[in-house]
Amino acid sequence: MAGENFLQRELGRVLSKYRKLKGFTKEQAVWFLGTSKTIYDSYESGKLQYPEPGILGDWLRDLGAPQAAIDDAKAKAKWIRQGNPANWLEQAPSGFDHFTQIELIAETIFIHEDAFVPGLFQTPAYADAVVATNPNMTAELRRDAVGFRIQRGESLFSRPGGPPQIQAVIAERALTIFRGTDIYEPQVEHLAERNRIEGVEIFVVPSGTSHASNGRSYRIMTFADKKDPDVVYQENLFGSHYEADKERVARCRTLSSATLPVALGLEEWRDTDADR
Structure with a gap:
């Protein structure tokens, strides 16, 4: 406007x-x-x-x-x-404000998640189930945290000019922990919808696969202005931080390069999952 x-x-x-x-x-x-x-x-x-x-x-x-x-x-x-989805920043959990500003202006984002589907890709039901695993969450904080995750994703994917270039690598167990529940199929379909967005690629690492990023969750963000350093961001249910240390960023890049070759594209993984 x-x-x-x-x-x-x-x-x-x-x-x-x-x-x-x-x-x-x-x-x-x-x-x-x-x-x-x-x-x-x-x-x-x-x-x-x-x-x-x-x-x-x-x-x-x-x-x-x-x-x-x-x-x-x-x-x-x-x-x-x-009235805009970006107003989720006012309800964001403490410590997330700086990251969300960076995320919204990133040019590329690489994500590796070992335990859960990345928050940007979660359905409300999946997000609620994940947040519920934190024993320190009151009902009010849980509701706010779920709303934050969902609106954060909507804001990024509705960004003027389109979302950043995103590669997301997810451990299969992040999905299969909910197989057989009402959460599983809607979450997989939601990932498929995001995967169809131009510039978004989602991969799944099959369970039992040994790889360099096993046990680690991290994100690498780059920016259009090459004077700005690349940033590594890590978060979990209990806290978050980001850093621009060159050695740390290089280490995560090495991990991501070694992990991608063993991951399956989302649709390829869905085909193998359907055969089980």
Whole structure:
């Protein structure tokens, strides 16, 4: 919508104004705010479709903006996101906000999941069953976590211009743990639907297959701006973190390269699964 685009550019101008008043170049602001060049540029350029009010407010505060300017910017950011799936960020579990911003602007994502179907590809029933394995989840937190997972996936796959290039490698047991239940067939079909999206490839590693990534779950993300480092992200039911250490990224790339050859394409795996 034209109004939303205008507000995004306006928020970018506000951020630029207080950065310059602080005497910072963009590079200095990135370091000062503890973010990445890709994320910061997406805000200041106005290209980020759904700016997150909390992050924007924190940055403006750190850059010395008055409270009135901070409140106004946060209100505009919230208006942009009204009624859009991207508003799941407001319900995201603690610790996920930085990752979700990176995920939305990634150019490519490689995923290896050893225990469960990746959250981006889960059905509500599958997500609920997985979240229920965390004994620390109250009913309210469980409901919010499931909603977050589902809306996070919808936001990424409905991203303007299409989703990133995604390769997802899933351990077969992540699916077969629910074989014989009402969860299994809908989850497999949901994966098949995602697999038909251009640029999305889903693979399954058959049970009993020995491979380099066995026992590990990780994601590797790259960005259009080659000045930004590749990022490795790891998450589980109890926490999450990401890092841009070159050795760590290289290690995960080696693992992914050694794992893909032993995985079956989703449709090939479905054919073998149907024969059992």
